[in-house]
Amino acid sequence: MSYSVAVAGASGYAGGELLRLLSSHPDFIVSTVTAFQNAGQRLVDVQPHLRSLGTLSLAETTPQNLAGHDVVFLALPHGKSGEVTAQLPENILVVDCGADHRLTDPADWAAFYGSEYFGAWAYGVPELIVGGGKQRDNLVGATRIAAPGCNASTVALSLAPGIAGGVIEEKDLVAVLAVGPSGAGKSLKLENLASEILGSANPYAVGGTHRHIPEIQQSLRGAGAVDPTISLTPVIVPMSRGILATSTARILPGTSATAVRDAWAAAYADEPFIHLLPEGKLPRSGDAIGANTALMGLAVDQAAGRVVVITALDNLVKGTAGAAIQSANLALGIPETTGLPMDGVAP
Structure with missing residues (x-):
C-alpha cells in the first residue's frame, strides 16, 4: 500500500x-x-x-x-x-x-x-x-x-537501561556531547559560521539551561526513575553532523561490572538500530553518519564507581x-x- x-x-x-x-x-x-x-x-x-x-x-x-x-x-x-x-x-x-x-x-x-x-x-x-x-x-x-530532540534521545537511550535494570543511581547523571552544528538548523547564526567553529570546540546552553533536559528527565522517569537529575553540556565541534555523547552515572553499591553490562545488553539485544559494541570497543561519530543506527560503547570505571556510556549517532x-x-x-x-x-x- x-x-x-x-x-x-x-x-x-x-x-x-x-x-x-x-x-x-x-x-x-x-x-x-x-x-x-x-x-x-x-x-x-x-x-x-x-x-x-x-x-x-x-x-x-x-x-x-x-x-x-x-x-x-x-x-x-x-x-x-x-x-x-x-x-x-x-x-x-x-x-x-x-x-x-x-x-x-x-x-x-x-x-x-x-x-x-x-x-x-x-x-x-x-x-x-x-x-x-x-x-x-x-x-x-x-x-x-x-x-x-537529537541530544535528548541520545542521552535517554544511553542511560535508560541502567535505570530500568536497577544498576545505576538516578541522581548525579552527567552527559557531555560533541555535536555538529546542523542540529541548530539551517538559518544563519554567527556562532555557527565556519570561521567560528573550524578549529574550535564551543560549549553552549550550559548550567542546566538546555531545552532537552526536561525531555531527558521525562524519558528516564518512563524507564523507572522518580526524580532524576542530570548535568547536560553540549559542545559544538567542527563536523557538519553527528553526535558523540559521553554519559556517566554512579553504579549502585554492590553491583558488579557484569551486571551493569548485562542491563544494556538485555535492553538492546533485539533492536535493529541500537548496537551495543563488544567489551573494549568504543564508537566514533563518523561510524554512524548517514545511518539510522546508534552505536554504544560501555565501560565500568571501578575506581570512580561509575558507568561510562559513549553513544554515536547521526543527529539528522x-x-x-x-x-x-x-x-x-x-x-x-x-x-x-x-x-x-x-x-x-x-x-
Missing part, C-alpha cells in the same frame, strides 16, 4: 533529511513539499542533493496545503508546528520533528520554551524503555507522533528524520526498518 506524504519545512536540514530518506521508501510517495521564506522555489534549487525529487516545488506552509495527505511530516521551528497541527484533520498521521509536542508537563514547557503549550503526543523513540516494555508499543496505530537521521520515519512505519503497520539505512557512509 502506498501513502501520500507532505513534508513541511522542506528547505531546512531536518526537512531535507526527511526527503532524502523518504525518496527511497517503498511505501511513501512524497507529493507535496512546503516552506516559509523559500516558498515558490524549486526544491532542487534549495536542496540540490535531492535530484530524485527535482520535479517538486515548494508550496507555502499552510494547513490547506498539508491536508489531504495520508502522512504529514513537520520540520518547523518550535512554536510553528503547533499552530499548523491544530488545524489538520484527525484522521491523518502527523509526525512533528519540532519540539512542540514532546513534553508532557506544561510547567516544563513554560520553564524551557516559554511560548504557547500545544500538548504532548506519542514520543517517537521506539527503543526507549517504558515501564515493562518499549515505547514502540505506544506508537502502533498512533495518528500524532512527536519525534525526539537517528536523532531526527530517521526516528520520525521509523515511528511512522510503526504507526501504519509497516515493518519498522523499512526505508531506513543501517550502514553509514565512510570515509
Whole structure:
C-alpha cells in the first residue's frame, strides 16, 4: 500500500533529511513539499542533493496545503508546528520533528520554551524503555507522533537501561556531547559560521539551561526513575553532523561490572538500530553518519564507581528524520526498518 506524504519545512536540514530518506521508501510517495521564506522555489534549487525529487516545488506552509495527505511530516521551528497541527484533520498521521509536542508537563514547557503549550503526543523513540516494555508499543496505530530532540534521545537511550535494570543511581547523571552544528538548523547564526567553529570546540546552553533536559528527565522517569537529575553540556565541534555523547552515572553499591553490562545488553539485544559494541570497543561519530543506527560503547570505571556510556549517532537521521520515519512505519503497520539505512557512509 502506498501513502501520500507532505513534508513541511522542506528547505531546512531536518526537512531535507526527511526527503532524502523518504525518496527511497517503498511505501511513501512524497507529493507535496512546503516552506516559509523559500516558498515558490524549486526544491532542487534549495536542496540540490535531492535530484530524485527535482520535479517538486515548494508550496507555502499552510494547513490547506498539508491536508489531504495520508502522512504529514513537520520540520518547523518550535512554536510553528503547533499552530499548523491544530488545524489538520484527525484522521491523518502527523509526525512533528519540532519540539512542540514532546513534553508532557506544561510547567516544563513554560520553564524551557516559554511560548504557547500545544500538548504532548506519542514520543517517537521506539527503543526507549517504558515501564515493562518499549515505547514502540505506544506508537502502533498512533495518528500524532512527536519525534525526539537529537541530544535528548541520545542521552535517554544511553542511560535508560541502567535505570530500568536497577544498576545505576538516578541522581548525579552527567552527559557531555560533541555535536555538529546542523542540529541548530539551517538559518544563519554567527556562532555557527565556519570561521567560528573550524578549529574550535564551543560549549553552549550550559548550567542546566538546555531545552532537552526536561525531555531527558521525562524519558528516564518512563524507564523507572522518580526524580532524576542530570548535568547536560553540549559542545559544538567542527563536523557538519553527528553526535558523540559521553554519559556517566554512579553504579549502585554492590553491583558488579557484569551486571551493569548485562542491563544494556538485555535492553538492546533485539533492536535493529541500537548496537551495543563488544567489551573494549568504543564508537566514533563518523561510524554512524548517514545511518539510522546508534552505536554504544560501555565501560565500568571501578575506581570512580561509575558507568561510562559513549553513544554515536547521526543527529539528522537517528536523532531526527530517521526516528520520525521509523515511528511512522510503526504507526501504519509497516515493518519498522523499512526505508531506513543501517550502514553509514565512510570515509
